[in-house]
Amino acid sequence: MGIIQRKEREKEEMRQLILDAAHDLFREKGYDGVNIRHIAEAIEYSPATIYLYYKDKNEIYYALQFMAAAAKRDHVAPAMSVENPWERLIEFGRLYIDFGMQHPDWYDLLFLTRAPMEHIENQECWQLGLATHAFFVETVQACVDQRYFKSTDTQAIAYTLWCHAHGLVSLFVRERMRMYPEDQRVDLANRSFDMLVKMATCL
Amino acid sequence: MGIIQRKEREKEEMRQLILDAAHDLFREKGYDGVNIRHIAEAIEYSPATIYLYYKDKNEIYYALQFMAAAAKRDHVAPAMSVENPWERLIEFGRLYIDFGMQHPDWYDLLFLTRAPMEHIENQECWQLGLATHAFFVETVQACVDQRYFKSTDTQAIAYTLWCHAHGLVSLFVRERMRMYPEDQRVDLANRSFDMLVKMATCL
DNA sequence: GCTGTTACTAAACGCTGTTCAGTAAAACTG
DNA sequence: CAGTTTTACTGAACAGCGTTTAGTAACAGC
DSSP, X not given: OTHHHHHHXXXXXXXXXXXXXXXXXXXXXXXXXXXXXXXXXXXXXXXXHHTTTSSSHHHHHHHHHHHHHHHHHHXXXXXXXXXXXXXXXXXXXXXXXXXXXXXXXXXXXXXXXOOOOTTTTTSHHHHHHHHHHHHHHHHHHHHHHTTSSSOXXXXXXXXXXXXXXXXXXXXXXXXXXXXXXXXXXXXXHHHHHHHHHHHHHTO | OOHHHHHHHHHHHHHHHHHHHHHHHHHHHTTTTOOHHHHHHHTTSOHHHXXXXXXXXXXXXXXXXXXXXXXXXHHHHHHHTOSSHHHHHHHHHHHHHHHHHHXXXXXXXXXXXXXXXXXXXXXXXXXXXXXXXXXXXXXXXXXXXXXXXXXXXXXXXXXXXXXXXXXXXXXXXXXXXXXXXXXXXXHHHHXXXXXXXXXXXXO
């Protein structure tokens, strides 16, 4: 009676096949450049077949968003092992920005896409993001506890730092830094990060 | 020989008619919800007529982007008359964020839309944005000159402040603040702004 | 071997942005 | 005013999109 199990497995493999193809195409052409027919062609099935495994295009987006969230978690993971909370916070911020700069499309998907957010909050992707965010807030809390800040408003401190990092990456990702020569942009971003670290010390 | 002038004028009026209709529709339904046929219906012309006045949909977007830039300039204009550079800077930041919160669709269009940026840099909209940005940088420079900051890296200071404000607004606009209860979001944004002002004092 | 289920697809639908051939009015010319 | 050209506009179409449906061929169970 292993047929049902086999079918189940094949179904899951097919879902993964679609996702992998979508992922590859996305890295090549960006999100806007990919459509269902492209994905279908890549896996050598008809477009209609896709809809037997994913309700609609959004569901594929959500799955990719989850992959992006996992990639981000892995990228910032090294920061978690830093003992000192202050240094951990700095390393976390540095890696967060580094992730956004190196994977603008994923960052876009996670934080800038206008995809319908209503249906996403109970999903794995959002949970994963929340977990990373919780780790971030906990690190800020540890810094507050150890008197690295004058302020004790953990929530506001965390949000302020996040605003800076997110603003930095998204201005870069969405190309709103054009008033600065291209070869200065990364340097400016680095100086800005250092500056925020200094600012934070007297917060 | 006033016919040519009249035709010229009528052509300009038609362009404005299209733009006004697009603007109204956009405020109602958001950018994604508006298409050429909607605009055509609103002005009671056929869709093809639109293309006699605007090369393509992007050109209409650019024109709307210009309107958004003008609206933003007008919104932050009161800050320009503040004498003291430090207070001017704070007021400018406050109004910038206020604009983003009150007109998320316009802010989106100006700073978050993935519209092709290549063709925009020589246009009025970009010039307008540059002018506002220049005013911002000049204000930071005035603060630097009057020793409001310890640092003298005007560029990095300006960019850091912009990152924070932009991050704050865009997290709000693109609904990535869902981990905070809705009624706390504005308050958190305010606390974060106050915090950044404090941080900046010891920069 | 027959029957019902499953996996898949060709073709279509309705929606986009955009183009083009055709038309009727307006402007120019004599 | 009559004849010609130029202008302003449109209906119908095209290609590309996400998605649905009717139908088919292979498979599973008896």
